[in-house]
Amino acid sequence: MYRIAVLPGDGIGKEVTRGAVKVLQAISDRFGHTFQFSYGLIGGEAIDREGTPLPEQTLHMCKQSDAVLLGAVGGPKWDKNPPHVRPEKGLLQIRKEMNLFANVRPVTFYESLAASSPLKPHVIEGADFVIVRELTGGLYFGKPSERRVEKGEEAVVDTLFYKRAEIERIITFAFTLAQKRKKKVTSVDKANVLESSRMWREVAEQVAKRFPDVQLEHMLVDNAAMQLVRSPKQFDVIVTENMFGDILSDEASMLTGSLGMLPSASLSVDGPALYEPIHGSAPDIAGKNKANPLATILSAAMMLRLSFGLTEEADVIERAVKQVLNAGYRTADIAQHGDFVLSTTEMVEKVKDAILDDVAIERIMQVYV
Numbered sequence: 001m002y003r004i005a006v007l008p009g010d011g012i013g014k015e016v017t018r019g020a021v022k023v024l025q026a027i028s029d030r031f032g033h034t035f036q037f038s039y040g041l042i043g044g045e046a047i048d049r050e051g052t053p054l055p056e057q058t059l060h061m062c063k064q065s066d067a068v069l070l071g072a073v074g075g076p077k078w079d080k081n082p083p084h085v086r087p088e089k090g091l092l093q094i095r096k097e098m099n100l101f102a103n104v105r106p107v108t109f110y111e112s113l114a115a116s117s118p119l120k121p122h123v124i125e126g127a128d129f130v131i132v133r134e135l136t137g138g139l140y141f142g143k144p145s146e147r148r149v150e151k152g153e154e155a156v157v158d159t160l161f162y163k164r165a166e167i168e169r170i171i172t173f174a175f176t177l178a179q180k181r182k183k184k185v186t187s188v189d190k191a192n193v194l195e196s197s198r199m200w201r202e203v204a205e206q207v208a209k210r211f212p213d214v215q216l217e218h219m220l221v222d223n224a225a226m227q228l229v230r231s232p233k234q235f236d237v238i239v240t241e242n243m244f245g246d247i248l249s250d251e252a253s254m255l256t257g258s259l260g261m262l263p264s265a266s267l268s269v270d271g272p273a274l275y276e277p278i279h280g281s282a283p284d285i286a287g288k289n290k291a292n293p294l295a296t297i298l299s300a301a302m303m304l305r306l307s308f309g310l311t312e313e314a315d316v317i318e319r320a321v322k323q324v325l326n327a328g329y330r331t332a333d334i335a336q337h338g339d340f341v342l343s344t345t346e347m348v349e350k351v352k353d354a355i356l357d358d359v360a361i362e363r364i365m366q367v368y369v
C-alpha cells in the first residue's frame with residue numbers, strides 16, 4: 001500500500017489534484033496497487049479554517065506519508081495578510097520542515113504542442129532539460145527579512161543566505177542527475193555581482209572534480225534567461241539557487257506553451273518527497289473547470305517513478321499524456337485557433353481512457369507478440 005498525502009490547497013489546486021487522484025485511481029485499478037489518499041489543509045483555506053497556512057496536523061500527516069501531492073496555494077483574498085499568515089508561507093514551511101532541498105523541474109518539448117509555444121518550432125524542437133532548483137535556502141529563508149527605520153528613513157531588507165554545505169549538496173545532486181542524462185551541468189548564478197554566487201561558482205568547480213565525465217559550464221542568470229528562449233536545446237541540467245530557479249522555470253514553461261504543463265518533484269535526503277505542478281492557484285481561472293491538469297498528472301507520474309519505483313506505471317501515465325496531446329485534445333491554455341477545447345475534467349477523462357487503452361495494448365502485446 002502507498003500512503004499519499006493530498007494537499008489540494010487553493011484555487012485550481014483543488015481542480016488539478018482531483019484530476020491527478022482520478023488518474024492514480026485508474027493506475028491502481030489497472031495494476032492492482034493500493035493508494036491510500038489522505039487529505040490535508042494548506043495555504044489560504046488552512047488560514048480560513050485553522051488560522052495558520054500549515055496546520056500541525058497537515059505536516060504530521062505528510063511526514064507519515066509515503067509521498068505528498070500538492071495542488072497550489074494563494075490568492076488575492078489573502079494577499080494583504082501579514083507575512084506569517086500568507087498562504088505561500090505554508091508552502092515554504094512544508095518545504096523547510098520536510099527538508100525538501102532538491103526541486104526538480106523537468107522541461108519537456110512535446111512535438112504536438114510546437115504550435116502552442118510562442119517560440120519558433122526550430123528553436124524548441126528536441127529541447128529536453130531539467131532545472132534543479134535549491135529549494136530551502138537563499139532569499140526565501142534568509143534572515144533578516146524585515147522592514148526597519150534606518151537614520152530616520154523607512155527601509156526594508158531580505159537576505160540571500162547559503163551555507164557552503166547547502167550549495168554543495170544541491171550541486172552534487174545536479175551532477176548525479178546529469179550523469180544519468182546528457183552529462184552536462186549549467187550552473188546559473190550572478191557571480192559578477194553577488195558574493196553568494198561567487199561561493200556557488202567555487203563549489204561547482206570543486207564538485208565538478210568528482211564528476212570527470214560531466215561537463216560543467218557557468219552562466220550568469222541574465223544570460224541564462226536569454227539563452228532559454230534563444231537556444232534551449234543547449235541545456236541538459238541547469239542548477240541554480242532558489243529565486244533564480246523559480247523565475248527561470250516559469251519562463252522555461254513557454255517551451256511547452258503553458259505553465260499548465262510543467263511538473264515538479266521536491267526531494268529530501270530521506271523522508272517523503274512532495275510533488276506539485278510548478279504553476280500556482282490561477283485565481284483568474286479558478287472554479288471554471290478550465291485549468292490544465294496535465295502538470296499535476298505528470299507530477300503524479302514523477303511520484304510513482306521516484307518515490308514508489310513504479311516505473312512502468314509512470315511510463316503509462318506519461319505515454320497517455322502524449323497520446324492525448326497527439327490526438328489533438330487541448331485545454332484552453334494550449335489550444336490553437338480551431339482546436340476543440342476540453343475542460344479540466346474532460347482532459348482528465350481523456351488521460352484515463354488513454355491509460356486503459358495503453359494497458360490493454362500492453363496486455364495484448366504480451367499475449368500475442
Ligand SMILES: NC(=O)c1ccc[n+]([C@@H]2O[C@H](COP(=O)([O-])OP(=O)(O)OC[C@H]3O[C@@H](n4cnc5c(N)ncnc54)[C@H](O)[C@@H]3O)[C@@H](O)[C@H]2O)c1
Nearest residue numbers: 072073074075259260278279280281282284285291292333
Ligand atoms: N506552488 C504554488 O502553490 C504556487 C506557485 C506559483 C504561484 N502561486 C500563487 O498563485 C497565485 C497566483 O499567482 P500567479 O497568477 O502569479 O501564477 P499562476 O501560476 O497561478 O498563474 C499564472 C498564469 O498562468 C495560468 N495558469 C497557471 N496554471 C495553469 C493551468 N494549470 N492551466 C491553465 N492556465 C494556468 C493562470 O491562469 C495565469 O494566467 C498567487 O497567490 C501565488 O502566490 C502558488
Ligand SMILES: CC(C)[C@H](C(=O)O)[C@@H](O)C(=O)O
Nearest residue numbers: 074088091092246278279280
Ligand atoms: C508560491 C511561491 C512561494 C512558489 C515559489 O516561489 O517557490 C512558487 O512560485 C513555486 O514556483 O512553487
Ligand SMILES: [Mg+2]
Nearest residue numbers: 246247250278
Ligand atoms: Mg514559481
